Amino acid sequence: MKIAFLGAGNVATNMALAFKNAGLDLVQVYNHRIESASELAAKLGCNATDSIADLNPDADCYIIAIKDDAIQGLAIQLELRGKLVVHTSGSVSMEVLKPASSRVGVLYPLQTFSKQRLLDFTTIPFFIEAGDSHSLSIIESLARRVSQSVIVTSYEQRKILHLSAVFACNFVNHLYDLSVGLLAEHNLSFEALQPLILETALKIQSISPHEGQTGPARRNDQEVMTKHLQLLSNNPPLQYIYQLLSDSIVKSFHK
Amino acid sequence: MKIAFLGAGNVATNMALAFKNAGLDLVQVYNHRIESASELAAKLGCNATDSIADLNPDADCYIIAIKDDAIQGLAIQLELRGKLVVHTSGSVSMEVLKPASSRVGVLYPLQTFSKQRLLDFTTIPFFIEAGDSHSLSIIESLARRVSQSVIVTSYEQRKILHLSAVFACNFVNHLYDLSVGLLAEHNLSFEALQPLILETALKIQSISPHEGQTGPARRNDQEVMTKHLQLLSNNPPLQYIYQLLSDSIVKSFHK
Incomplete structure (x- = not known):
């Protein structure tokens, strides 16, 4: 199966390299900035273009991995009738791909990607969807080449997964x-927090986050919380976040 | 060196077992609830008490590992003159220990502890402080028995470390x-988020959190953020947290 990538950012870079390492045939990278397209294409050993007119017509599957708010605008410029066209977004309907082709779908990897950090895809869950059952089986076999966790999911569920990922990752x-x-403001190094951050993430693999909650708000320790708010008195935005999240914890344990 | 623990909660349990495994002599556990004292003492193979009058007078070091807001109230009941008395809190001054003894200090492990999860202490940073240099050297050698990372820190710095731990762990x-x-509200399993949560924590060991930030607020994608707020319309408290944290991200990248 020949694959073309449209996009050359964090998601496209990670996904294209995972597919290449799984033995798939990456034939082209399109990006509106040719420098980014060339950079990724060089890693894949394939052709790069910044022109939609020069899209390779021989690919079997076109994967659109660009910013959510640019997908629709790109799709209406594509004429790939009969070809499988998918996007990788958690928040966009597959319907926006219909102007490009009658065969559409979604291949959403639930993970945070940065170009500088190439990930092992084995445990990354892929949430997939397609407009017809033949396309769905192609998308499923594609995802299974790199991941052990492939789940058919409706748009409604995918939106919730994406929203919860914003809480559990972006926030x-x-x-x-x-x-x-x-x-930094107090000349202290972030390094000191790294074992704590790692343990906080590891802990919830075996104890539920509710059960594992610790800290002053968990104990409803008003004295410590008041002291913390005083320490933040020169930084009202941070003070506000402290207050809101502490109130939310107190409410979930002491209502 | 003989050690007595005052407290039998998440911190006391983890720390006492780490000291025992490092070959130190744990002689007693005091707790105001005898059941908890006995439970921990059984693991340590030592005596348990719920009576301050029955505290073993032969210990060299008394470690108070109880809730922050109870430390002062316990310290004024203790008469341990000449003995080393320390607490394990990030937010409490060592001065509150002075009614108990003239030799006081702090042994603050920057980590989140749960009784159900016994941790390897090797990489846990200990922030220490003492009222005199002899006590400081005893506390330092004690901490070095279990950890490779022992740092002498002022009360002012310790308070900031604790506050930042509330952001990076409790929140x-x-x-x-x-x-x-x-x-859960949408019948989806939290398990799907676990690889994402782990990668988010691992990522910042090699890329700064600022550089590694992803998501709709990072891209200032107003359309997705508006959709997310709509999805949360039946849950105003969550909607409020979403808005506040998204605004904070947008401001830190697009001001």
Whole structure:
């Protein structure tokens, strides 16, 4: 099966390299910025283009892995009738691909990707969907080449999975980032938190997050929480986040 | 060196067992609930008591590992003059121990502990402090028996370390817990998020959280954020957390 990638960012880079390593035939990378297309194509040993007119017509599957809000705009420019066209987004309907082809689907890997960090796909869950059963079986076999966890999922479920990933990954990472700032302000190194961060993530593989909750809000320790809010008095936005999340924890344990 | 533990909760259980495994002599567990004291003492093979009058007077070091807001109240009941008395808290001054003894200090392990999960202490950073240099060297050698990372730290720094741990661990764990609820509401399993949660924590060991940030707020994708807020319309508290943390991410990248 010949695959073309449309996109050359964090998701496209990780996914294309995983597919190549699984022995699939990557034939082309399209990207609106040719530099990014060429960079990924060089890693894959294939052709790069920034022109939709130059898309390789011989691919069997076109994988659109670009920003969510650009998928629809790209799809209406494509004429790939009869070819399988999929996107990799958690939040976009597969219907937006219909202008490009009658055979459409979704191949959503539930993971956070950065170009600088190439991941092993074995345990990454793929949530898939397709407009017809033949396309679904092709998408499923494609996903199974790299992952042991492939689940057929409706758009409604996929949206919830994506939303919960925003809480459990994007917001979590932002809290890490806020800690970096807080420590730096006092000449302390973020390194000291790394064993704690890792254990917090490992813990919930065996204990539920509710059962594993610790800290002043868990104990409803008003004195410590008041002290913490005072320490943040020069940083009202952080103070606000502290207050809101502490209230949310207190409410979930002491209502 | 003979050690007595005052407290039998998550921290006391983990720390006492780590010290025992490192070959130290644990002589007694005190706890105001005798059941908890006996449970931990049985694991340590030592005496348990719920009476301050029955505290073993022969210990060299008394480690108070109880809730932050109970430390001061316990310390004023102790008469351990000349003995080393330490607490394990990130947020409490060592001064509150002075009614118990003239030799006081702090042994603060920066980690999240649950009784059900006994941790390897090798990489856990210990932040230590003492009222005099002799006590400091005893606390340091004690911590070095179980950890490779022992750092002398002022009370001011320790408070900031504890506060940043609340962001990077307690709040993070609560976001995991909110995800559990969101997924359960739609009959989806939390298991699907576990590889993502683990990778989010692993990623920041090699890429800074700022550089590794992904998601709709990172891209300032207003359309997806609006859809997510709509999905949360039946849950205003969650909607509020989503809005606040998304705004905070957008501000840190697109100001």
